[in-house]
Structures are given as C-alpha cells and as structure tokens.
Amino acid sequence: MPLxxxxxxxxxxxxGLWLKCNNCGEIVYKKEVDKxxxxxxxxxxxxxxxxxxxxxxxxxxxxxxxLWDNIESIDPLDFKDRSRYRDKLKEAQKQAGVNDAxxxxxxxxxxxxxxxxxxxxxxxxxSMGSVVGEKITRLIEKAAQEESNLLIVTSSGGARxxxxxxxxxxMAKTNAALSRLKKNKTLYxxxxxxxxxxxxxxxxxxxxxxxxxxxxxxxxxxxxxVISDTIGQxxxxxxxxxxxxxxxxxxxxxIERKVIKKTxxxxxxxxxxxxxxxxxx
Amino acid sequence: xxxxxLDFEKPIYELEKKIEExxxxxxxxxxxLSDEIARLEKKVKKLREETFSNLSAWKIVQLSRHPxxxxxxxxIYLISNEFVEIHGDRRFKDxxxxxxxxxxxxxxxxxxxxxxxxxxxxxxxxxxxxxxxPEGYRKAMRAMDIAQKFGIPIVTFIDxxxxxxxxxxxxxxxxEAISESILKLAGITVPxxxxxxxxxxxxxxxxxxxxxxxxILEYAVYSVISPEGCAAIxxxxxxxxxxxxxxLKMTADDLKRMGIADEILKEPAGGAxxxxxxxxxxxxxxxxxxxxxxxxxxxxxxVKNRYSRYRSMGQFREIGK
Numbered sequence: 001m002p003l004x005x006x007x008x009x010x011x012x013x014x015x016g017l018w019l020k021c022n023n024c025g026e027i028v029y030k031k032e033v034d035k036x037x038x039x040x041x042x043x044x045x046x047x048x049x050x051x052x053x054x055x056x057x058x059x060x061x062x063x064x065x066x067l068w069d070n071i072e073s074i075d076p077l078d079f080k081d082r083s084r085y086r087d088k089l090k091e092a093q094k095q096a097g098v099n100d101a102x103x104x105x106x107x108x109x110x111x112x113x114x115x116x117x118x119x120x121x122x123x124x125x126x127s128m129g130s131v132v133g134e135k136i137t138r139l140i141e142k143a144a145q146e147e148s149n150l151l152i153v154t155s156s157g158g159a160r161x162x163x164x165x166x167x168x169x170x171m172a173k174t175n176a177a178l179s180r181l182k183k184n185k186t187l188y189x190x191x192x193x194x195x196x197x198x199x200x201x202x203x204x205x206x207x208x209x210x211x212x213x214x215x216x217x218x219x220x221x222x223x224x225x226v227i228s229d230t231i232g233q234x235x236x237x238x239x240x241x242x243x244x245x246x247x248x249x250x251x252x253x254x255i256e257r258k259v260i261k262k263t264x265x266x267x268x269x270x271x272x273x274x275x276x277x278x279x280x281x
Numbered sequence: 282x283x284x285x286x287l288d289f290e291k292p293i294y295e296l297e298k299k300i301e302e303x304x305x306x307x308x309x310x311x312x313x314l315s316d317e318i319a320r321l322e323k324k325v326k327k328l329r330e331e332t333f334s335n336l337s338a339w340k341i342v343q344l345s346r347h348p349x350x351x352x353x354x355x356x357i358y359l360i361s362n363e364f365v366e367i368h369g370d371r372r373f374k375d376x377x378x379x380x381x382x383x384x385x386x387x388x389x390x391x392x393x394x395x396x397x398x399x400x401x402x403x404x405x406x407x408x409x410x411x412x413x414x415p416e417g418y419r420k421a422m423r424a425m426d427i428a429q430k431f432g433i434p435i436v437t438f439i440d441x442x443x444x445x446x447x448x449x450x451x452x453x454x455x456x457e458a459i460s461e462s463i464l465k466l467a468g469i470t471v472p473x474x475x476x477x478x479x480x481x482x483x484x485x486x487x488x489x490x491x492x493x494x495x496x497i498l499e500y501a502v503y504s505v506i507s508p509e510g511c512a513a514i515x516x517x518x519x520x521x522x523x524x525x526x527x528x529l530k531m532t533a534d535d536l537k538r539m540g541i542a543d544e545i546l547k548e549p550a551g552g553a554x555x556x557x558x559x560x561x562x563x564x565x566x567x568x569x570x571x572x573x574x575x576x577x578x579x580x581x582x583x584v585k586n587r588y589s590r591y592r593s594m595g596q597f598r599e600i601g602k
Contacts, residue, residue, distance in 0.1 A: 068599075070599050070600040070601055070602070071597050071598070071599050071600075072597060072598055072599075072600060073597055074596055074597055074598050076539075076596035077528065077529070077530050079528055080528065081515035081516050081521075081524075081525070081528065082515070082516060129595075130595030130596050130597045131595075131597045133595050134595055134597055137592065159483075159505045159506070161505055161506055161511055161514065161515065161529075162515075163505075163596075164504065164505055164528075164529045164530050164531065165503060165504060165505055165529075165530070165531065165535075165536060165539065165541050166539070166594065166595055166596060167505050168483065168484070168487055168504070168505040169487070169541060169591065169594045169595070170594075170595060171460075171463060171484060171487055172463055172467070172487060172490070172491045172591045172594070173591045173592060173594055173595065175460060175463040175464045175467055175491070176467040176491065176587070176588050176591045176592065177592075178464060178467075179464050179467035179468040180588070182464075182468070197456075198484070199484060199505075201456035201460075202444075202455070202456040202459040202460050202484040202488075203459075203460050203463065204460070205456070205460075206454070206456045206457040206460045207457065207460045207461060207464055219456075220451045220455075220456065221444060221446070221450070221451060221455035221456040221459065221484070222444075222446030222447075222450075222451065222455070223446075226446045226510075227446045227447060227448065227451070230445075230446050230447060231447055231448065235448070236448075239448065239451070240451055248452050248453070248454070249454075250454050250457060
C-alpha cells in the first residue's frame with residue numbers, strides 16, 4: 001500500500017508565537033492563523049488540523065461525545081523494523097494525545113445530529129490499522145442503524161504497514177459496512193483533507209454520497225513519490241490536488257475552511273436526517 | 282522442466298539439465314544410461330525436497346513471482362470446458378491486466394475475474410505486468426453485474442504487484458474504482474470464491490478479494506505492500522526486503538493462521554510451475570467443492586456470513602472490557 005512519503009509538508013512549527021507558512025513561506029503571527037481556522041492569512045494555505053481542532057470547528061460547543069476511545073492496537077504481527085511498532089504506538093499516543101489515528105463520536109452540527117469520525121494525521125500519518133478500521137466500521141454501523149447522518153473527515157497516508165494484512169482488510173471491513181448503509185437513507189459525507197491517499201482513499205473516502213475536499217488537499221491512490229518513481233517523470237503542477245480531482249470528476253466540491261460548516265449544514269438540511277435529537281442517542 | 286530458474290532453484294535446474302542431456306544422448310547414440318538417469322532423478326527429487334522443505338518468506342515471495350508460474354489465463358483454460366471473455370469497461374478502454382468472462386466448470390457456469398501477468402517481455406508490457414488501471418476494475422465490475430443478473434457464482438484469481446500507480450490511473454480514479462469494486466463484492470448475492478495464485482499485493486489485490494471463501498496456493502503471498510516497498514519506507518533501505526517479507530507475515534501459512542485465507546492448496550513438487558496441469562486440477566477440485574458448499578446457502582445468509590467474516594477481521598483490545 002503506497003504510504004504517504006516524507007516529502008510532504010507534515011509538520012509546521014506551531015509552538016512559538018510566529019510560524020512560517022508551508023506554502024508561501026511568509027512569517028505569520030500564530031494567533032492570527034489560529035483565529036483564521038488555521039488558514040494562512042497571506043496565501044489561504046490550509047494547515048493540517050488535529051481531530052480536536054476539527055471538532056471545535058464543526059461540532060456545536062459542548063455537544064461532542066467521544067465513542068470507543070478505549071480501543072487500542074495490540075501489535076498483531078509483533079512487528080519490528082528498525083524499531084518496534086509497539087514503541088512507535090506509545091510514542092504516537094503521547095505526541096498526538098489520541099489513542100489511535102481516528103477519533104469517533106457524535107454531537108450536533110448547527111443543532112442537527114451527526115456521527116463523526118476524524119482522522120488525526122499526527123498519529124502515524126493517519127494510517128489505518130485494526131483500530132481505525134474497527135472504529136470507522138462501528139460508526140458506519142451506528143449511523144446505518146439510526147439512519148442518522150455520517151461525516152468522515154479524512155487525513156491519511158493509507159494502510160498501516162506495521163499491521164500487515166490486517167491493515168489491508170480494513171478496507172474490506174469498512175466498505176462492507178458501507179454496503180449496508182446503501183440500503184437506507186443514511187447520509188454519508190466525506191470531507192477529504194490533506195492528504196488522503198492509499199487504503200483510505202481506496203475505500204470509504206471515495207464512495208460517499210457527497211465528497212467535499214479542502215483546497216489544495218493531496219488526494220489519490222498512490223503517493224506522488226511512488227508515481228514519479230514508477231514512471232520516471234516529474235509530476236505536473238497541481239497533480240492529485242483537490243482542484244485536479246474536481247476537474248476530473250472524482251469529487252463534488254472544493255470548499256474553504258471558513259465556509260465548511262455552512263456547506264455541510266446546507267447538505268444535511270437537503271438530504272440528511274434533521275429529526276434526530278442528541279438526547280435520543 | 283523449468284527454464285528460468287531462480288537462484289535457489291539453480292542446483293535443481295543443473296541436475297535436470299543433465300538428466301535431459303543423458304536422455305537425448307541415450308536416444309541418439311543408443312547407449313543405455315537408465316541407471317545413471319535413475320540415480321540422478323533420485324538425487325534431484327531429494328534436492329528438491331530439501332530446497333522446498335524450509336523456504337524463507339523471501340524465497341516464497343520470489344516463487345510467487347516466478348516467470349514460469351501459471352497465470353490466470355492458464356488456470357481458466359486448464360479448468361474450464363468453455364470460456365467466453367468479455368472486454369472493456371464501456372467507458373474508456375479494455376484493460377488487459379484484468380481478464381474476465383463466463384466459463385463452464387464441469388457443467389456449472391462461473392464468472393471468472395483475474396489479474397493477468399504477461400509471459401515474455403512483449404506480453405509483459407501488454408499486460409502492464411499485471412497492474413490494472415481503473416478501467417480494469419470497472420471491467421471486473423461489469424463481470425460482477427453479469428454474475429448478479431444471471432445468478433452465476435464468481436471465482437477471482439488474484440495475482441498482481443498492485444494497482445498501477447500512474448498519471449492516467451489517478452486521473453481516472455484508481456481509488457474510486459478499487460473502492461467501488463470492493464463495495465460491489467460486499468453486496469453481491471451470488472457465491473464468491475477467491476484464489477490467490479501468485480502475488481497478492483495491496484489494494485489492487487483486495488479490489489477483487491472480498492469473497493466468501495479464500496484459497497491461497499502454497500507458494501503464493503498476500504500483503505498490504507511489497508516487501509521492497511515496505512523496506513524502502515520503514516528500513517529506508519530496499520535491500521532489507523527479506524526482513525520485511527518476514528515481518529509482514531505474508532505467506533500462505535501466515536494467512537491461514539491469521540484467518541485471512543481459509544485453505545492452502547498444496548503445490549506440486551518444486552512449485553506450480555513444475556506441473557501446471559496438476560496444480561490446475563487441485564484448484565478445480567477445490568473450487569467445485571467450495572461451490573457446492575456455498576450454493577446451498579440462501580442468498581441473504583450468504584451476504585450476512587460474508588459480512589461477519591470481514592467484520593471480525595482485525596486485532597485490537599478494548600481497555601476496561
């Protein structure tokens with residue numbers, strides 16, 4: 001499974017008072033970026049956000065209930081490359097502040113009930129192993145059973161290699177759950193953020209009822225480095241970016257962060273379940 | 282006998298070559314070399330047994346990619362009485378890295394779908410080394426629709442280094458095509474059987490690999506990534522591929538143990554390429570018995586069982602439970 005390579009703009013130093021934009025290189029005041037939903041005020045570059053930051057933006061205050069945060073990887077292959085997978089897991093948990101690469105739960109979005117799963121790229125590149133697959137599957141099953149709204153915010157390099165074949169079959173597991181969801185009126189929205197590639201792109205991310213992407217987000221099956229190595233050519237400007245996918249008919253819209261909540265609200269009002277109340281869950 | 286031996290097959294190959302020479306010599310010169318030939322045959326048999334008794338994961342990976350290994354077409358023609366191939370995705374083109382069509386297995390109709398590698402340099406390029414583009418998976422989905430419409434079971438042969446990573450493939454939605462194919466197999470109401478015959482690599486393999494029953498040949502592999510790819514990313518050194526092959530647990534034995542494959546089909550001595558006909562016969566028998574088993578299950582139960590099968594795949598712990 002092609003994993004997102006290290007050539008990406010993975011980390012920006014968001015610790016100090018000032019930070020350098022990954023895109024335009026301008027030094028910008030951190031507080032200003034935060035206030036601007038982590039979008040560069042100079043060039044409109046959308047910085048990556050943690051799961052928690054997404055919840056703050058999308059979910060109404062104090063309505064988010066997290067589910068299944070007690071599910072953890074058990075390192076099924078006892079995998080060791082230059083270091084042990086279980087050590088990497090611990091380190092990632094400490095550094096990202098989440099148990100694995102996806103946070104799942106429910107809450108309200110402009111007073112409408114929503115089941116939501118958000119990938120956290122800080123946790124091992126948002127890679128999908130058994131834990132991510134299980135949590136996403138449970139979320140899909142819950143939404144299907146309630147016929148309530150489902151939103152998955154992706155940011156993932158693909159499958160988690162350290163779990164070998166177990167990570168690959170999570171694509172089958174999540175899509176099997178989605179095949180059930182097709183039989184009723186559950187609205188499934190996918191919001192693809194930078195980057196969405198590999199096993200996540202080739203499963204639930206690309207088959208939602210409506211697919212929204214963030215500006216310039218890298219979206220594709222194979223990582224750009226794998227492709228340029230295979231074909232021995234430099235890739236064209238803008239290749240595999242959200243706008244490229246829109247042009248090729250693979251996604252429905254590219255939406256800026258500042259209007260994302262409004263857009264999702266509009267779609268749920270038109271297609272989704274507006275009856276279900278938070279207390280009923 | 283084999284013609285393009287792998288490194289570890291070379292001693293066997295040399296002996297076989299010698300036997301062949303002796304045979305020709307005795308035929309052309311009328312010399313009786315039968316004792317010598319019998320001695321060498323015994324020796325080659327023993328050597329083969331020794332070589333194959335304790336293969337490393339890396340050697341198995343090489344066997345799974347053996348240039349003489351039978352491919353999808355070989356098996357389809359060896360096991361089916363009739364075969365009508367379908368072509369094209371009706372949208373863009375006919376992808377020759379995927380073969381699909383309707384065949385007869387004894388007297389039963391079967392829809393075959395499989396990844397197809399080429400033999401010889403020209404054919405290899407033509408088949409894109411068994412790496413499908415989105416249109417290949419869309420053709421596969423057409424075959425699935427035919428199976429669904431006419432109530433015909435599906436048999437997939439998995440043998441690919443992966444879905445093709447290229448510009449056109451991305452432009453035309455490789456990720457979407459794979460995902461839709463998996464989705465379709467999840468909901469289909471006819472029996473589905475998979476057989477990993479060589480290299481089962483990544484999403485390109487899984488695209489036709491969500492099935493009711495999964496067979497794997499003894500020297501076939503199934504993995505989330507190639508050992509070379511894994512070594513390059515995690516070890517930052519492609520030469521560590523043998524270690525990665527071990528770590529990924531990708532052999533038939535591993536997959537059976539982990540519940541991903543249901544049954545291992547034993548290969549002829551020295552691997553499937555030493556005797557494609559006998560390998561095909563083994564596959565045919567396995568398919569016929571699996572079909573009988575699956576056909577007896579009502580459609581709704583079949584889909585439900587398939588769901589449970591994949592629902593339970595994955596290993597994790599729930600703290601406090």
